[in-house]
Amino acid sequence: MWLLLGILIGIIALGIIWWARKSNTSLQWYDWVIGLAGLAMLLFTVQNYFASVAEGESKAASMFLLVAGLPALILLAVVWQLVIRRVKKA
Structure with missing residues (x-):
């Protein structure tokens, strides 16, 4: 299960990077930090829920x-x- 979850997260991350480059959207450093913290908490939650x-x-x-x-x-x-508002502003 964790292998498939890791592959899915990798595909989603790659899609976000491709979308950002295609639409000329700049993701700030704090977007990455907050997003990774949220993702880590979500994975922690899923693991402990199933356990x-x-x-x-x-x-x-x-x-x-x-x-x-x-x-x-x-x-x-x-x-x-944050990302949606930055895209609409630009």
């Missing part, structure tokens, strides 16, 4: 989705909005 479900702790799994998954999605949404 908690495998151990039979469904309540802990759902709480972990709320505690770590929600901030990860918020960070990724912030990066998305």
Whole structure:
């Protein structure tokens, strides 16, 4: 599963880089930092969710989705909005 997830993340990263070059969009350094932090938190959440479900702790799994998954999605949404607003401004 992790191999396929790594391949998928690589394809998505390559697509973002190609899109940025094609549309002449400049991604700032903080876009990358916030995006990588959000992605790391999301991967951490997915791993711990499946581990908690495998151990039979469904309540802990759902709480972990709320505690770590929600901030990860918020960070990724912030990066998305920063890039979209920069594209619309240019």
